[in-house]
Amino acid sequence: MVPEAEFTSYYGRPVVKAPRWSWDIPAYLFLGGLSGGSAMLGAGGDLSGRPALRRAGRLGGLAAITASVGLLVHDVGRPERFLNMLRVAKPTSPMSMGTWIISAYAPGIGVAAVSELLPVLPRAIRDSPLGAVLRVSARPAGLAAAAIAPAVASYTAVLLADTAVPAWHEAHRELPFVFIGSSAASAAGLGLVFAPVGEAGPARRLATFGAIMELGTSRRIENQLGLAGEAFTTGKPARLLATASNLTAGGVLLATLLARRSRLAAVVAGVALLAGGVFERFGLYHAGIESANDPKYTVVPQRRRLEQEGPVRADS
Amino acid sequence: MTQTTANHLFGPLDPAAEAGYPDHPPRLGFFTDTTVCIGCKACEVACKEWNNVPEDGIDFLGLSYDNTGSLGASTWRHVAFIEQASIEQPKPLGAQEPGVTGRHAPVVDLGMPSTAPPGTTAGADGRTEFRWLMSSDVCKHCTHAACLDVCPTGALFRTEFGTVVVQQDVCNGCGYCVPACPYGVIDQRKGDGRAWKCTLCYDRLQGGLTPACAKACPTESIQFGVLDELRERAAARVEQLHAAGISDARLYGADPTDGVGGAGAFFLLLDEPEVYGLPPDPVVTTRDLPSMWLHAGAAALTLLAGVVSTFWGRR
Numbered sequence: 218m219v220p221e222a223e224f225t226s227y228y229g230r231p232v233v234k235a236p237r238w239s240w241d242i243p244a245y246l247f248l249g250g251l252s253g254g255s256a257m258l259g260a261g262g263d264l265s266g267r268p269a270l271r272r273a274g275r276l277g278g279l280a281a282i283t284a285s286v287g288l289l290v291h292d293v294g295r296p297e298r299f300l301n302m303l304r305v306a307k308p309t310s311p312m313s314m315g316t317w318i319i320s321a322y323a324p325g326i327g328v329a330a331v332s333e334l335l336p337v338l339p340r341a342i343r344d345s346p347l348g349a350v351l352r353v354s355a356r357p358a359g360l361a362a363a364a365i366a367p368a369v370a371s372y373t374a375v376l377l378a379d380t381a382v383p384a385w386h387e388a389h390r391e392l393p394f395v396f397i398g399s400s401a402a403s404a405a406g407l408g409l410v411f412a413p414v415g416e417a418g419p420a421r422r423l424a425t426f427g428a429i430m431e432l433g434t435s436r437r438i439e440n441q442l443g444l445a446g447e448a449f450t451t452g453k454p455a456r457l458l459a460t461a462s463n464l465t466a467g468g469v470l471l472a473t474l475l476a477r478r479s480r481l482a483a484v485v486a487g488v489a490l491l492a493g494g495v496f497e498r499f500g501l502y503h504a505g506i507e508s509a510n511d512p513k514y515t516v517v518p519q520r521r522r523l524e525q526e527g528p529v530r531a532d533s
Numbered sequence: 534m535t536q537t538t539a540n541h542l543f544g545p546l547d548p549a550a551e552a553g554y555p556d557h558p559p560r561l562g563f564f565t566d567t568t569v570c571i572g573c574k575a576c577e578v579a580c581k582e583w584n585n586v587p588e589d590g591i592d593f594l595g596l597s598y599d600n601t602g603s604l605g606a607s608t609w610r611h612v613a614f615i616e617q618a619s620i621e622q623p624k625p626l627g628a629q630e631p632g633v634t635g636r637h638a639p640v641v642d643l644g645m646p647s648t649a650p651p652g653t654t655a656g657a658d659g660r661t662e663f664r665w666l667m668s669s670d671v672c673k674h675c676t677h678a679a680c681l682d683v684c685p686t687g688a689l690f691r692t693e694f695g696t697v698v699v700q701q702d703v704c705n706g707c708g709y710c711v712p713a714c715p716y717g718v719i720d721q722r723k724g725d726g727r728a729w730k731c732t733l734c735y736d737r738l739q740g741g742l743t744p745a746c747a748k749a750c751p752t753e754s755i756q757f758g759v760l761d762e763l764r765e766r767a768a769a770r771v772e773q774l775h776a777a778g779i780s781d782a783r784l785y786g787a788d789p790t791d792g793v794g795g796a797g798a799f800f801l802l803l804d805e806p807e808v809y810g811l812p813p814d815p816v817v818t819t820r821d822l823p824s825m826w827l828h829a830g831a832a833a834l835t836l837l838a839g840v841v842s843t844f845w846g847r848r
Binding site: 224225226227228230231232233234235236237238253254257258261264265292293294295296298299301302304305307308309310311312313316367368370371372374375376378379380381382386389390392393394396397400401418419420422423426427430505509512515516519520522523528529530531532 | 538539542543544545596602603613615679682683684685686687688703704705706707708709711712713714715716717719720721725726727728788790791792794805807808809810811812813814815816818819821822824825826828829830831832833834835836837839840841842843844
């Protein structure tokens with residue numbers, strides 16, 4: 218525990234402003250990550266001859282990205298102007314880049330997922346030219362989406378880090394690895410729930426990979442970031458993140474030990490991993506909010522840096 | 534001193550030229566000299582009137598004379614009030630001391646009763662020294678403006694005067710600029726959804742007029758003009774104050790090599806910035822953007838490798 222820092226502020230009021238976003242945004246972070254991981258799992262299932270895993274990945278990927286974009290539209294102050302995001306492409310704006318990444322990603326996962334519905338669609342559609350096009354384009358579309366999916370899973374870390382919110386900005390090196398880990402673990406959870414035990418091998422291994430990335434990097438954030446790390450280890454964010462860790466670790470343990478033999482264990486493990494992903498995103502989100510609302514997180518590190526290294530200056 | 538190499542995201546540059554105005558007027562800005570601020574809030578009122586900024590909550594905050602609280606979507610000038618009691622060293626207040634009156638003629642002592650609060654003048658034993666700081670805060674119109682950098686619609690833009698303005702007919706209320714600002718200036722307006730902040734009276738500038746707050750300031754605490762001239766004037770003012778023994782006087786945001794490339798609106802303060810609610814040494818978040826994208830790219834490749842390895846060679 219870092220000793221309570223003494224600092225001056227203007228009547229304890231925040232220096233920076235927390236985003237005015239609602240629960241939409243952490244939910245969007247979770248669903249975007251889930252979609253990216255699922256699309257990759259689906260493409261892997263496609264190439265390795267695991268039809269149930271392929272179907273789960275593609276349909277889960279489309280459902281998650283659709284819901285995630287829905288939340289994003291809902292969260293902006295003027296939803297009718299949402300498409301103004303497509304006026305410009307700005308590398309300095311992770312939200313602009315993200316909009317373009319999702320715009321490139323969604324059609325591929327859409328085609329791949331809709332092709333999975335062909336067997337249940339009316340015969341007239343199946344036998345139509347549209348049905349034929351869907352059948353032929355499903356694999357390339359799914360692979361194209363899977364190629365963009367890693368960007369879908371990781372850009373949201375830059376979205377949070379590219380702010381003056383102390384906890385997010387200070388964690389800008391670590392957050393992408395937490396996010397891809399969480400994305401992998403959530404997608405693995407989806408695979409464990411929907412694919413039979415015989416096809417779920419990659420999902421079980423992906424759960425281990427995701428949990429190691431997510432939990433390992435989270436420890437680093439908590440221990441190496443100095444005062445900013447405290448935002449992750451105290452109060453409500455700490456409780457959310459501890460629940461996330463327990464669910465994810467429990468899910469992986471169950472997936473590794475029992476999910477090979479028991480479908481029920483696989484489903485329970487999958488649900489735990491998905492729930493762990495939700496708690497992880499809400500915990501990271503609220504750590505940022507708390508660090509913006511408490512002037513300590515802005516003033517103390519800047520003051521310390523000033524005293525130890527002097528002001529930040531560009532050499533011109 | 535923490536050195537970082539200057540580039541398009543960091544360090545001194547001409548923001549209007551950087552934004553693509555090949556031939557542009559000189560950069561305009563504010564120099565707010567807090568030593569002569571009397572806390573009248575005429576700047577707050579003039580800003581509201583000229584820009585038709587709606588009411589922002591009629592609250593009693595109990596923070597000295599500050600019932601405004603902070604800058605926000607409907608507060609583009611905010612006067613901070615800090616009451617400081619010190620039994621030790623008396624802290625002088627600049628222009629409120631005889632002989633340190635800025636660009637004006639020296640004050641002649643007419644022997645009138647003092648209007649200073651009890652205790653500020655030397656003398657009577659056992660009195661508590663008291664100092665009342667006042668400062669009119671405003672958008673800094675940074676050389677490297679994080680709000681503008683992260684705006685995904687292009688609603689925030691750089692004007693020909695080097696200032697930063699929101700185009701209200703473009704803003705879609707995504708709210709990303711709000712947490713991006715290192716000073717907590719810009720905010721979303723409730724019920725409207727869009728982001729709002731000081732425009733440095735872009736409409737008045739285009740008409741060759743002084744911004745409303747500077748026009749209304751009765752003590753010239755808010756000075757408006759060409760930024761280079763303001764910086765020279767401010768440096769001279771600090772020298773004058775130091776010579777008069779006011780060693781606390783310091784400029785905030787005037788250095789073009791600082792963390793935001795220098796502010797278009799900078800300040801002369803009499804205490805540490807955080808006392809006024811300002812960050813002590815802010816750095817534009819986008820300075821680290823190349824590192825952020827690199828780490829995200831590495832993470833993306835790690836994810837790809839992780840997924841491929843879970844399928845590789847095994848059933």
